[in-house]
Amino acid sequence: MSAGIFAAMRSTNTHLGHLRDGSSPRHRHRALRIATDSPSCLLRTAEGGLCPDCGNQVHWYRGIEHQPVRLHPHELPTAAVPEVHRWHIGAGVAYPAGDGSPWCRIAHRTLCPAHDTPEHLTQPLVRLRQRLALQTRRLLDDGAFTPPGQHAPAGSRPMPPCRPARPVVDVLGSRYLAKQPIQEIRCVARTHRGTRCLNRVLASRKPHGTWRLTTLLPGRPPVLPAVEIAVYDLGHLAHAEQQRWRAQRCPTHALIPKAADMARDDWEIFDPLLHRQHVATRLPVGAQGRPRGRA
Ligand SMILES: [Zn+2]
Numbered sequence: 001m002s003a004g005i006f007a008a009m010r011s012t013n014t015h016l017g018h019l020r021d022g023s024s025p026r027h028r029h030r031a032l033r034i035a036t037d038s039p040s041c042l043l044r045t046a047e048g049g050l051c052p053d054c055g056n057q058v059h060w061y062r063g064i065e066h067q068p069v070r071l072h073p074h075e076l077p078t079a080a081v082p083e084v085h086r087w088h089i090g091a092g093v094a095y096p097a098g099d100g101s102p103w104c105r106i107a108h109r110t111l112c113p114a115h116d117t118p119e120h121l122t123q124p125l126v127r128l129r130q131r132l133a134l135q136t137r138r139l140l141d142d143g144a145f146t147p148p149g150q151h152a153p154a155g156s157r158p159m160p161p162c163r164p165a166r167p168v169v170d171v172l173g174s175r176y177l178a179k180q181p182i183q184e185i186r187c188v189a190r191t192h193r194g195t196r197c198l199n200r201v202l203a204s205r206k207p208h209g210t211w212r213l214t215t216l217l218p219g220r221p222p223v224l225p226a227v228e229i230a231v232y233d234l235g236h237l238a239h240a241e242q243q244r245w246r247a248q249r250c251p252t253h254a255l256i257p258k259a260a261d262m263a264r265d266d267w268e269i270f271d272p273l274l275h276r277q278h279v280a281t282r283l284p285v286g287a288q289g290r291p292r293g294r295a
């Protein structure tokens, strides 16, 4: 039965690891396609990408909670997919259920060889998972993929420690994407010499934020497929301290509200789909934070 199923999969889809145009998926990094006339800027269609954990091709969709959903790029015969793992696409939105048709989609996470095997996988899915694992092995052998947190081979330059280049920060009840690593976020105030202040917002004499793993959508229970995100949480600091961070000012210039800003602050409202490449799912190395809010 499984051979037939995979023959059917191949007959309706491209071969695993290769695209319709025959190119390798790892060369296809495209920007998100957004409907320019849409005020909500919803993702109009699926976008291809690579799983950061295993290097295999995935399709991104927006879920019903507006969460990013990573699906296996090909449809599968519904009969081969346990009900709990079925997804379907309706009007560009990913729904965690089948739609009654003989074909369905599946979350990449269910098949991702970098994660534990979910329970109750059918034989066809087990084999598909093995094929993805094989593809990961090929990418590793070709040097085309480096698993997260893994150091480069001996003799080459070691990878820098895990430190998000653009961390996600919870402050004043909102979630933002920073433009620089936490330690490098710079005061925006103008000094009396007419130059931009050189001080950093993070100050040794002030209480620091805490790295923690939390749900993708702030203050909401986990949504499928559940993804944890590492955030730098400033929410436990005094309100004035949080305002100082939000205004992007050093402790000195927080005390001089009349000092003009020399630059605009760099905070961007965090969007889990648009900013998905900045979603860190592990705490930075050496982070003081403890995992909280696990699903
Ligand atoms: Zn994966």
Ligand SMILES: [Zn+2]
Pocket: 187, 188, 189, 197, 198, 199, 249, 250, 251, 252, 253
């Ligand atoms: Zn300053």
